[in-house]
Amino acid sequence: MKNKGFLFKLSLLSISLLLTSANAISMTIPQIQAAFPNISATTVESLVTIPSFTMMVFVLLSGFISSKIGSKKTVLIGLILTLIGGVIPVFALNFTTIYFARFIFGAGLGCYNSLAVSLINDFYEGDEKQDLIGYQSAMQSLGSSLATFIAGILAVFNWQYAFSVYFLAIPVMVLFYFVVPETKQVTQNTQKEKQRMNMSTIFYTLLLFTLLSLAMIVFTKVGSLVSEAGMSNSNLLGTALSLMTLAGFISGLLYGKIYKVFKTFTPVVGGVISTLSFLLLAFAPNIYVVSLSVILMGFCQSLFIPYIFGALLSSAHEGSQTLAISVGMVGSNLGSFASPYLIAFIMNLFGRKDASFAILIAGIGFLILTAIFFFDIVRKKERVQPDKVIS
Structure with a gap:
């Protein structure tokens, strides 16, 4: 039905x-x-x-x-x-x-x-499914x-x-x-068959874990960043974080249309903007630049999540879609939970405690993540291309 x-x-x-x-x-x-x-x-x-x-x-x-x-x-x-x-x-x-x-x-x-x-x-x-996955994120x-x-x-x-x-x-x-x-x-x-995982499920779950580990750094460190920098009008941070959530909602609503423009390169576009936003946030001179950075991050995060879950669905074994999504959800929850511990470990390695350095690390992480998305997309296109030539 x-x-x-x-x-x-x-x-x-x-x-x-x-x-x-x-x-x-x-x-x-x-x-x-x-x-x-x-x-x-x-x-x-x-x-x-x-x-x-x-x-x-x-x-x-x-x-x-x-x-x-x-x-x-x-x-x-x-x-x-x-x-x-x-x-x-x-x-x-x-x-x-x-x-x-x-x-x-x-x-x-x-x-x-x-x-x-x-x-x-x-x-x-098809496109209707992509639209609804975006709406689901927005919801x-x-x-x-x-x-x-x-x-x-x-x-x-x-x-x-x-x-x-x-x-x-x-x-x-x-x-x-x-x-x-x-x-x-x-x-x-x-x-007909038991649900089972494949390498694609593991790969996209690891991407979700990494994505959420990096994204949560905004929530755990932006308050410290504003405090350490002694920024005026710091009370605007709460409003900025609310707008960040709103931006994610808008992005989710528009995901289907955005996907039609950028296709499989949608997460690469989101990754480039996210990387720039984190770098901008790390060196933000005032609360207004901080606000702009987190709003852009909120918008871009809703470009990643629907794409990854769509990829999990399409690459899962027949009849194993629910398992693939379940494992992906576990990866995202673990990433959120592990985020403060992972960033603390990295900062200890470098002997740093300032929030700006943590956010800079997140920006570098998003750059690496964007490169992984890019090469994965190119690999898929190269794998499909010979079939088109033969046919």
């Missing part, structure tokens, strides 16, 4: 709204610390990152689960767990309950994280911004109310349940 209607596309894309919303409650951390003074600050802060651990585990399990019960049921179970784990802290009376709830929340997201992309592959193809950015905005308003009244933002899972669940059908393709493929 291939339904091209707007409501169907909206229902398919809506499940991505909460995928990157784990940090929506980050502004409540000081209030939670005040509410539970006997809990260490590190443990309280981990409420933001805990979901990524169970998310990685269930991302790997989602392919097996969906092969047994179907993609639609897997998504719905994931949304139910997301809802339960998300809103339990609204009513919880002790920290242990809140802590455990965040594990459940991450497990829910992990159940359908990879399916948010692979379902697009099940129902669409994550939109959901993150929306959840953070709503949680911020609710937290003014009470920090526990901020977790009410995860009630957004209810309309998403209802829409998906009534509009999106089960995919017969999943059952047929899994009966």
Whole structure:
């Protein structure tokens, strides 16, 4: 069944709204610390990152689960767990309950994280598929911004109310349940052969790991950069980071059109601009240049992610698309988690502690990453060319 209607596309894309919303409650951390003074600050802060651990585990399990019960049921179970784990802290009376709830929340997201992309592959193809993969990335950015905005308003009244933002899972669940059908393709493929990885899946997963490791340096070091440089109007940094997310949303919406222009060289274009942006940020003289740099980075990141996931889908073994996306998701989550440790290791090697050096390293990393994309694309074109000549 291939339904091209707007409501169907909206229902398919809506499940991505909460995928990157784990940090929506980050502004409540000081209030939670005040509410539970006997809990260490590190443990309280981990409420933001805990979901990524169970998310990685269930991302790997989602392919097996969906092969047994179907993609639609897997998504719905994931949304139910997301809802339960998300809103339990609204009513919880002790920290242990809140802590455990965040594990459940991450497990829910992990159940359908990879399916948010692979379902697009099940129902669409060609340029329309590329458009929707871009929209899926945009929907994550939109959901993150929306959840953070709503949680911020609710937290003014009470920090526990901020977790009410995860009630957004209810309309998403209802829409998906009534509009999106089960995919017969999943059952047929899994009966024929087991899901398996190939070298392309490993290659693109490593690219995702590297990409996210480098991209996260913006969030971990830009505040220090502004502080170390003693820049005036530093309060504008928060606005700049919000605009960065908005730029990612716009880029995701335009991805299909951008891809039609640059084709497979889309990540190379994004890589060149990202490299220049990181170098510009490393030597930024004021907050306005910092703002321009991070906004450009936000725009370019949404050119990489849809391309890589599209490549994972197209290069995976038949019937193994969900596994390929799952492994890619694990790579991206691990990259985000490992980023501060990797950059700290590199900086220690050079005996440097300044944020500008860390950002410079990220710029060099993006240059190398861009070169890898370029040679991979050229290699693919050379491999396809002989077939065109023979035919």
